[in-house]
Amino acid sequence: MIDILNNLSMGFGxxxxxxxxxxxxxxCSIGTLIGLLPGMGPLATISLLLPLTFKLPxxxxxxxxxxxxxxxxxxxxxxxxxxxxxxxxxxxxCIDGYQMTLNGRAGLALFAAGVxxxxxxxxxxxxxxxxxxxxxxxxxxxxxxxYCALMVLGFFCVSYVSTGGxxxxxxxxxxxxxxxxxxxxxxxxxxxxxxFGQDALVDGIGLISxxxxxxxxxEIAKNxxxxxxxxxxxxxxxxxxxxxxxxxxxxxxxxxxxxxxFLGLIPGGGPTMAxxxxxxxxxxxxxxxxxxxxxxxxxxxGQAAADxxxxxxxxxxxxxxxxxxxxxMALMMAVFIMKGIQPGxxxxxxxxxxxxxxxxxxxxxxxxxxxxxxxxxxxxxxxxRIPFANLFPAILFFCCVGTFxxxxxxxxxxxTAAFGVIGYTLLRLRLEAAPLMLGFILGPMLEEYxxxxxxxxxxxxxxxxxxxxxxxxxxxxxxxxxxxIAMNLRKPKQVAASAAAASASEH
Amino acid sequence: xxxxxxRGAFLLAVAAVFGxxxxxxxxxxxxxxxxxxxxxxxxxxxxxxxxxMMTEGRxxxxxxxxxxxxxxxxxxxxxxxxxxxxxxxxxPAIVFLVFVSxxxxxxxxxxxxxxxxxxxxxxxxAFRFGLGVNLRWWW
Numbered sequence: 001m002i003d004i005l006n007n008l009s010m011g012f013g014x015x016x017x018x019x020x021x022x023x024x025x026x027x028c029s030i031g032t033l034i035g036l037l038p039g040m041g042p043l044a045t046i047s048l049l050l051p052l053t054f055k056l057p058x059x060x061x062x063x064x065x066x067x068x069x070x071x072x073x074x075x076x077x078x079x080x081x082x083x084x085x086x087x088x089x090x091x092x093x094c095i096d097g098y099q100m101t102l103n104g105r106a107g108l109a110l111f112a113a114g115v116x117x118x119x120x121x122x123x124x125x126x127x128x129x130x131x132x133x134x135x136x137x138x139x140x141x142x143x144x145x146x147y148c149a150l151m152v153l154g155f156f157c158v159s160y161v162s163t164g165g166x167x168x169x170x171x172x173x174x175x176x177x178x179x180x181x182x183x184x185x186x187x188x189x190x191x192x193x194x195x196f197g198q199d200a201l202v203d204g205i206g207l208i209s210x211x212x213x214x215x216x217x218x219e220i221a222k223n224x225x226x227x228x229x230x231x232x233x234x235x236x237x238x239x240x241x242x243x244x245x246x247x248x249x250x251x252x253x254x255x256x257x258x259x260x261x262f263l264g265l266i267p268g269g270g271p272t273m274a275x276x277x278x279x280x281x282x283x284x285x286x287x288x289x290x291x292x293x294x295x296x297x298x299x300x301x302g303q304a305a306a307d308x309x310x311x312x313x314x315x316x317x318x319x320x321x322x323x324x325x326x327x328x329m330a331l332m333m334a335v336f337i338m339k340g341i342q343p344g345x346x347x348x349x350x351x352x353x354x355x356x357x358x359x360x361x362x363x364x365x366x367x368x369x370x371x372x373x374x375x376x377x378x379x380x381x382x383x384x385r386i387p388f389a390n391l392f393p394a395i396l397f398f399c400c401v402g403t404f405x406x407x408x409x410x411x412x413x414x415x416t417a418a419f420g421v422i423g424y425t426l427l428r429l430r431l432e433a434a435p436l437m438l439g440f441i442l443g444p445m446l447e448e449y450x451x452x453x454x455x456x457x458x459x460x461x462x463x464x465x466x467x468x469x470x471x472x473x474x475x476x477x478x479x480x481x482x483x484x485i486a487m488n489l490r491k492p493k494q495v496a497a498s499a500a501a502a503s504a505s506e507h
Numbered sequence: 508x509x510x511x512x513x514r515g516a517f518l519l520a521v522a523a524v525f526g527x528x529x530x531x532x533x534x535x536x537x538x539x540x541x542x543x544x545x546x547x548x549x550x551x552x553x554x555x556x557x558x559x560m561m562t563e564g565r566x567x568x569x570x571x572x573x574x575x576x577x578x579x580x581x582x583x584x585x586x587x588x589x590x591x592x593x594x595x596x597x598x599p600a601i602v603f604l605v606f607v608s609x610x611x612x613x614x615x616x617x618x619x620x621x622x623x624x625x626x627x628x629x630x631x632x633a634f635r636f637g638l639g640v641n642l643r644w645w646w
Binding site: 420 | 510513517522525528532533536539541543544549552553559560563575579583585590593594605608611619626630631634640
């Protein structure tokens with residue numbers, strides 16, 4: 001305990017220098033500003049702002065990039081809540097957050113997201129500094145089969161949450177996402193798969209193309225179809241909650257922090273899965289679970305805390321075992337290597353100052369987010385108080401620039417446009433794109449672990465049941481499927497008229 | 508037709524495309540999986556799920572949402588035109604994007620399109636010269 005306090009005090013000593021404070025503040029503010037722009041998620045924002053950090057010192061550049069990451073995440077949450085323009089990191093924020101905006105409570109949703117992010121970040125930093133090493137060892141206990149089971153569990157969680165209980169269509173979308181993740185070159189053999197002779201597909205489909213296409217562009221087309229003069233930020237934005245509302249934020253934020261801190265630690269988990277996990281937990285355990293899905297504070301605060309907590313604890317696998325668990329961490333890993341630091345076992349021991357400075361600067365970034373960015377957001381949002389007819393060409397432009405800036409490749413915009421059409425078709429068929437995104441992100445990793453599990457066990461498929469962890473997880477999934485089928489069979493036949501009425505109210 | 512039947516058919520078609528293409532890849536053996544094994548298994552699982560959804564469709568009669576071709580087509584044309592023109596210069600690309608995509612809006616105004624184009628060109632300049640995004644500025 002004394003060691004941790006000493007290390008934290010050393011970290012604060014470095015993080016609170018004027019230059020590092022400035023880098024942190026700059027990172028958080030620019031990250032929020034760029035992340036606010038529709039079409040600019042954390043991945044696009046970090047990619048875009050990466051050149052700014054090239055000439056900075058090692059700790060300064062990492063602090064600034066981390067600040068950009070958190071700032072962009074909050075900004076991304078804001079665009080998800082107010083305009084339903086999410087990326088992988090804020091898909092769940094759309095569900096209740098956007099509903100709260102439609103109910104005229106955008107300010108409360110933004111406040112809940114900001115405060116919950118602070119709580120999530122703070123809890124995660126306590127986890128990071130106290131139990132980082134033991135938990136990193138726990139994650140090492142997972143074998144390839146266990147990782148597979150964990151990812152399949154993730155698909156079921158996402159399917160259940162996003163489709164409101166109908167697991168089959170959600171799971172099918174996860175599988176579709178996994179298949180889309182197979183497009184490109186097989187990393188084990190170098191064979192091209194499903195490229196259909198197109199050079200643009202040799203490196204696979206970019207996450208940004210799918211995210212912007214299926215969410216951003218499909219959403220624009222849907223709004224245009226509805227001919228709604230929808231203005232995302234019309235009305236007054238009041239960030240002050242009542243005491244009753246504030247009291248509802250804290251418990252769900254704490255639950256989300258615990259879920260996020262845990263899921264952020266496990267490779268294959270991370271912010272995306274953490275949000276869905278926290279949302280499912282809220283749906284199950286919240287006192288207001290009946291309101292979730294219709295604009296409940298808990299639906300925003302739980303996922304925001306989990307998102308932030310997982311974003312911080314996801315640094316642990318990267319720094320302690322050298323595995324980036326998502327695209328953002330892969331970018332971070334690239335920066336570490338560019339600066340001459342090799343993430344992995346021994347990094348914390350070799351670079352304690354860097355590690356503890358980064359840990360403490362995360363909390364400093366949290367404070368900046370809370371006291372600077374959250375109040376500032378209402379003024380930044382006023383920039384966007386413009387009619388949808390004026391806004392949507394601009395959103396399209398940002399989608400194009402966001403796609404292009406990822407790999408400096410204009411041709412990727414074709415892929416984004418194609419996914420716009422696919423996303424729109426899915427929307428019209430009432431198929432959820434969120435499970436597809438998760439399947440796409442986890443698909444390549446799932447295949448890698450699947451092949452590794454089979455190779456290690458000489459082709460024995462029973463390894464997925466014999467391993468205690470994966471056996472338990474698959475057992476739980478089996479029970480879940482049986483219960484779901486039984487519940488579906490009990491449902492009375494729907495009549496077309498009532499379904500059409502429900503559909504009209506949804507869309 | 509029930510939305511369940513439609514989406515089941517859609518996903519079944521996708522599963523068939525991926526499944527048949529996976530068969531052309533090396534499948535290998537369970538002990539030494541080739542690049543085609545995993546996608547083949549996932550395609551089969553997707554096909555089964557799609558059949559399950561079609562079976563559900565016999566019980567539930569929900570109609571699909573209306574598919575409005577015009578708006579999504581205009582957006583797609585605007586983006587593709589932007590990409591083609593941006594190979595030469597981003598300025599006319601922005602103008603094309605704004606003028607074509609705005610046709611999908613409920614009320615069209617040339618003056619408004621000019622204003623939006625001007626603002627977006629300013630944004631593009633900030634991206635190009637401020638952040639170093641490699642957007643082609645002139646021919």
